[in-house]
Amino acid sequence: MAIGFDFGTSNCSVAQIINNQVHAIPLTQDELYIPSTICAPSREYISEYIYRCFNISPSDIAGENLLRRAISVNKDDGLEIHPDEVFFGQEALDLYLDDPKHVYYVKSPKSFLGIIGLKETQLAFFEDLVCAMMANIKQKAENHLKTEITETVIGRPVNFHGRKGEESNRQALNILRKAASRAGFKQIEFQFEPVAAGLDFEATLTTDKHVLVVDIGGGTTDCSMIQMGPRWHGKFERSDTLLGHTGRRTGGNDLDIFITFRKFMPEFGFGSQQLSGLPVPIPQFWNCIAINDVEAQRQFYTAENLRQIKQLYKNAEHPEKLNRLIHVHQETLGHGLVREAEKAKIALAGKNTHSATLNIGDESLIIPLTPEAITTAIEEPVNKIKRLIKEVLTQSGVKPDVIYVTGGSARSPILREAIKSVLPETEIVSGNYFGSVTAGLARWADISFRQ
Structure with a gap:
């Protein structure tokens, strides 16, 4: 049996085709989407968990070394592995927000997969993270369908997070393929996420059109110019219909991070000075909230960096603000701050x-925000998205008949206005912001595995 699998930066979902119709598969009770998060008692707990609780072995020597180390560390820490001590989705987020200091929490591991220069054991750990999440989703889907799932088409962005282009993409796809294979999928294919979203939209077309698909997800924005319509519907070979294709690591998470940086971090000392007249270094305020950057997070949460922040506190013109930054470090509050920015972004879409x-700590900061303030804060990533649209227009050499927007962040009125500013005369339509990619992947899985 085949499914489409959207292993997203923000959420994961799966779907199948029955009698030519898309059927989303519930993963938790009646919920079709599960946040892309995982939480465990410790980092090492996860590697031993998938071995003990899912009976999944490592894929290579690096994985075997990682597992041996995890078993040793867990034993020394007195940790016994139990299936009910690793949490996914909303449960993971709730547990982390309740006690951030005493759990290991990861949001959006997809954002890390293209980082070049990591050690083999680090890559093996990323593979374990993805494998655990995929195995959990596969098990839930099989429990609902009461049958084994062996074939899948997994969505991928045009470009993963990473600074090495195709090298980053190859690494990320290799991790995803190995993790999916370990999770139990026998046949694995990939499809570009904007193409998948376009395939779902194509099913509604009665005439052929040039469609600009703008997919603004949690971690990336992808744009594709595609020929669509009844002429190509259901065909497997359609490489000639993809006229232009661009993407970069700018998505909803980046918008939330920029809101946090511009609007929240001044309360933590951003923009303030030391007694010497020198500014407090900007990386201290960026690294703590760069939740999609492994290296930035690692640098901020070291003991050495805490000593540097405390020294800045002693020499700050506004030590009370730097004291808040100390709390961010000691209580691991970076994710929580970005979460508040995300909630503000969503709230201001309607008021x-x-x-x-x-x-x-013991303080509650109240920060008033307006749509105008949000627009100013996210100007930089919004301009990057506009440049992507212009790039795909140049690549394809055609003007779209319609713009199809999808992805959770595409609901933002600010982003829709940004798209409209590039193509003011072109109609903008949308379908299921969260489900169009999954639906298109399911359609492609049905086509692919029927060949």
Whole structure:
């Protein structure tokens, strides 16, 4: 049996085709989407967990070394592996927000897969993270369908997070393929996420059109110019219909991070000075909230960096602000701050004011926000998205008949206005913001595995 699998930066979902119709598969009760998060008692717990609880062995020597180390560390820490001590999705997020200091939490591992220069054991650990999440979703889907799932088409962005182009893409796809194979999929294919979203839209067309698909996900934005319509519907070979294709690592997470940086971090000392007159270094305020950057997070949460922050506190013109940054380090609050920015972004899509509440130690900071403030904060990533659209227009050499927008972040009125500013005369339509990629992947799985 075949499914489409959207292993997303923000959420994961799966779907199948029955009698030419897309059927999303519930993963938790009646929920079709599970947040791309995992939480465990420790980092090492996860590697031994998938071995003990899913009976999944490592894929190579690096994985075997990682597992041996994990078993040793867990034994020394007195940790026994139990299936009910690793959490996924909303449960993982809730547990982390309740006690961030005493759990190991990862959001959006897909954002890390293209980072070049990592050690083999680090790559093996990323593979374990993805494998655990995929195995959990596969098991839930099989429990619902009461049958084994062996074939899948997994969505991929045009470009993964990473600075090495195709080298980053190859590494990320290799991790995803190995993790999916270990999770139990026998046949694995990949499809570009904007193409998949376009395939779902194509099913609604009655005439052939040039369609610009703009997929703004949690971690990336991808744009594709595709010929679509009844002439190509259901065909496997259609490489000639893809006229232009661009993508970069700018998505909803980046918008949330920029809101946090521009609107929240001044309360933690961003923009302030030391007694010497020198500014407090900017990386201290960026690294703590760069939740899609493994190296930035690692640098911020070291003991050495905590000593540097405390020294800055002693020499700051506004030490009370730097004291809040110390709390961010000691209580691992970076994810929580970005989460508040995301909530503010969503709230301001439907009203004119919103007050964000930041709980730092015994203090509650109230920060009033407006749509205008959000627009200013995210100007840089929004301009990157506009440049992507212009790039795909240049590549394809055609003007679209219609723009199809999808992805959770595409609901933002700010982003829709940005798209409209590039192509003011072109109709913008949308379908299921969260489900169009999954639906298209299911359609492609049905086509691919029937060949």
